[in-house]
Amino acid sequence: MARDKLSAVHVRQSPAGKYGDGGGLWLLKKDKDVGSWMFRVSVHGRLRHMGLGSISDVSLAEARAAAAKWRTVAREGLDPIQERERQRREAGRNLHLLADVAADAFEARKADLKGEGKAGRWFSPLEIHVLPKLGKYPVSNIDQIAIRDALKPIWKTKAATAEKALQRLSIVMNHAAALGYPVDIQACLKAKALLGGQGRQVENIPSLPWQDVPDFYASLSDGSTTHLALRLLILTGLRSAPVRMMRVEHVVGDVLTVPADLMKGRKGEAKAFRVPLAPEAMLLIEEAKRQARDGLLFPSPRGGVLSDMSLSRLMERREMEARPHGFRSSLRVYLAENSCPRDVGEMILAHSVMGKVEASYQRSDLLAVRRPWLERWARFVTTGRDMPTEIPASAEVVALVAKQEGAA
Template sequence: MGNLTVLQAKNAKAGDKLGDGDGLRLDVDKNGNRSWVFRYTSPKTSKERYMGFGSADEVSLAEARDARDEARKMIRNNIDPIDARNAERAAAKLEATRSVTFKVYAEGFIAGREAGWKNDKHRQQWRNSLRDYAYPIIGHVAVADVDTAAVLKVLRPIWDVKKETARRVRGRIEVILNAGKAEELRTGENPALWRGHLDQVLARRKKSEVRHHPALPYEEVPEFWKSLAGEPSDAARMLRWVILTACRFNEAADIDPGAEVKGDLWTIPAIRMKGEREHKVPLTNLALAQLPFRPVSDVTLSNCIARHTNTIATTHGMRSTFRDWAGDCTAFPRDIAEMALAHAVSDETEAAYRRSTALAKRRALMEAWADYCSSAISR
């Protein structure tokens, strides 16, 4: 039998530490909150430990004694009761994650993000690609259990026959699993990671398979810009923004200036980037002068291009125009121009370092590009 009575436990005062025997005691803090504490020596480390059994308002004296007796039984069996409880909680938490399937989590992820996607086509592509290719294979699998073999089972049937779709599906799976890890639904490396992982087992795209978009020769840009600068339409403003930032169409079409443009820096969320990584774009005064604009379709931008030049060129081709100019007409390092286009450079560690340190150099490059584009206006 213990030393405490129910009445003594009920009437305990602030600051009391009332022992019940065999390591169990009732502690009362300065605010009068009563809690059960079990003091013992760990059979693993031989160190003194304190294990809480809960509030005395919720756990009775009898229940606290039962918990103590169970803990003492564990100690006799060379088990540390705190370690055992922690392991039990971890197992319960892990079991709870098993009920969150990839499909359930992915649908929730999309629902939470799509409010920021202004392009309806972009929303539909996310849902449709996962519905058609990922969900039939891994939709029922717990987020925690999606592994490399499962990802490859999704990708291999389409990797060589639907190359662009497969690339996008892989990227979307990677983003979703990264989010799941952030929410502690899984641990370890991302099985959909490309560099240093899936690129070791899946074929890379050959350069001959890359579709090139008709580009405006950079020599024609100043006169083209001079004409384009006189058009006040949203299409013209958006096209000028695309040219001055060297961005892709969808990156501009889904822009949320209030959230993404801070001062003279545009941060494009990873979800909208081809490489699924956040991209920062230094903005010139000329670029900032194009905001705001109402996003228009790629076809509308193509028509806008045609109004100001007889040369066949596309919106995406403007990126090639910028890259050719940077390589032929400037002394900026190759990696700086590639980073301005959000292309991967060198290995992953060096790329992360360069992204954080090359912003000033990229800003100088974009200033030079803006000056070149508008050079015919001052002539």
């Protein structure tokens, strides 16, 4: 079959009509200036007509090259139109950027995250340490080498953060696979093998020895929101968030009820937590109510919730190694060294001490049992003197639990 019958001049100047170039390539002109390319080929006895683009976008040379490509495909027994669509779909999958897939994975997990991930702690390891380097790459191009190179600078210096970033990235890669993108879901595991050991030990948040807590507590004396919040954090053994976000209605009588969404734990698993308030804590709350705003006991001077950093920075400015969260450790050691039963001490800090089956039968939160220990701690913190109160003996603890369960 004769080929290459057309020339560039023919393409530009031919009037409306149909012109063959040979080899199945045709020029279809609507008028002198408008036309398109068409490739015609027989596949398994079926005649196929395949558009190759407008003459304004595709030159004669490009049309001939495309026709040659699809003739080869047809000789292999494949339908050129179907094969082109398959290649387009695959190219589309390969263009999904890691940053976009990561954002989609985060959206899919929000319902299971505390506060729907608004604090940013789930996404921040990716956002800070992975996406700036790999976010603009197609997710299908992300391999263990790229992951290793992205995390290597922090793998040993910021070991815990690097581990979180790798774990989050693994979730994103699995999410991409679920969407049908061609990714290597083992890439993160391979990258971890390439990165090697971290040579680290888990470091606990620095805390004050419990014997030094009274002096620090006494120094929080200016009545500011930050000082009051830190004082209540120390007295109750709570984490920062439940204290900073405490509302007036959370306190009824001498009991503070922390809502489930302010407690640590996965969404749906965390439960509301009752805290028995010592007399010293009640006086502090009454003082805080005078500065309450919009129902918040400890509002920020600029409006909204008091920042977590405002508590930490106070201690930083005093050149202290200890941090607010460390007062939970101070309290726990105090309780242990003063013979508080282990389970009671753990429950004071809202730690789980029971399995699911046991918890289904043990419904008491040991509020009455926890109260004298927190009252003793509060008296020590505020006076500097440890004055043991009447703590229930083991048999009395059992009786108190049974009494509380009966009330429930």
